[in-house]
Amino acid sequence: MNDLGLHVGLFLLVIAVVVAVSCMFTEADDARALRLFPRRYATFVVVSAVVIVVMLVAEHTFASVS
């Protein structure tokens, strides 16, 4: 847990690249691709956060050994 900040920062950086390339792939116009980025990035982060919360709840509920 000490590296939580580093992990989160790395995750945000990496998904920025993934989302940016996906925007370039789906939109041939540069300006439109740029406009797509914030919404897609936010969606990716929010959905990832939901998945993380579900995984943590499932782990805490079913896999905790404490």
Add this chain to the structure above:
Amino acid sequence: MAPAASQTAPEAPPSANTCALATWLVPGAGHFMLGDRRTALIGFLLIQGLYLAGVMLSDGMFLQVLPPEMRGRFAGALTPEAGNLGALLLQGRQVGFGDGVPRPFPDGLHLGMMLTSAAGILNLLLAARAHFDARARSGAVIEGAARHPGTCVLLGWLVPGSGHLMQGRVARGLVAFVLVVGLFALGTMLAEGTNLDRTRHFYYWAGQTFLGPIVFGAELANGHPMMTERPEYADAGVMLASIAGMLNVMLLLDVYGFSDAKLFGRPLFTEGSRGGAKEAAR
């Protein structure tokens, strides 16, 4: 007036899919079928020459790098060499996983595997070129509307982003280069260079080869490090470097699609146009 019985119908040209599949099996076969003997010969000699040189340097042992538990019938399917299917099948039949007697790897193993994997990827690019050339036979191509998609894709593999540059999309090309090469550099830094070794990470290494010769150069310069302990972020680094290569495949598809659409005079496939189509349908 009915045609004379002695006249024969003109032979139908091979389909684009047939040309691409033929090239996948034998480099240059698609262009040979199209009558472009020069491209066929150059493609065949270059790609099979690279593959043969790689096999000779590595003693054909690239599949023997896999640990025994990973050696299956389709173990070679997810390798870049699968892009040169005929050669891979032949090598699998002749050498495969070896005769069961462990042998030391030759000194040229790593360089040889780089050459065989490069041959596989180059053959995929040649197959894509053959697919376009077959479709271009219809005569519907607008001359000079864009560079040949095969050339742009080849450049985009040699140096990520350069395919976009050749199409005049300078900003996109520069951003593409910074994104994928930066991600690869970050991954390599986190993995402390352990990603630059096929004997360590057979399939992740395959993913990063789609980033082109930059990866091979990095491996020749800093690959195969001797480690006394496992780097803390090795797994993350290896994965990021592999993702960078796969993202370059998306960029290559973007490059191909752009030139293809321009040359055939089709609208570019974009979210905007799809949205417009939906609105029009309402």
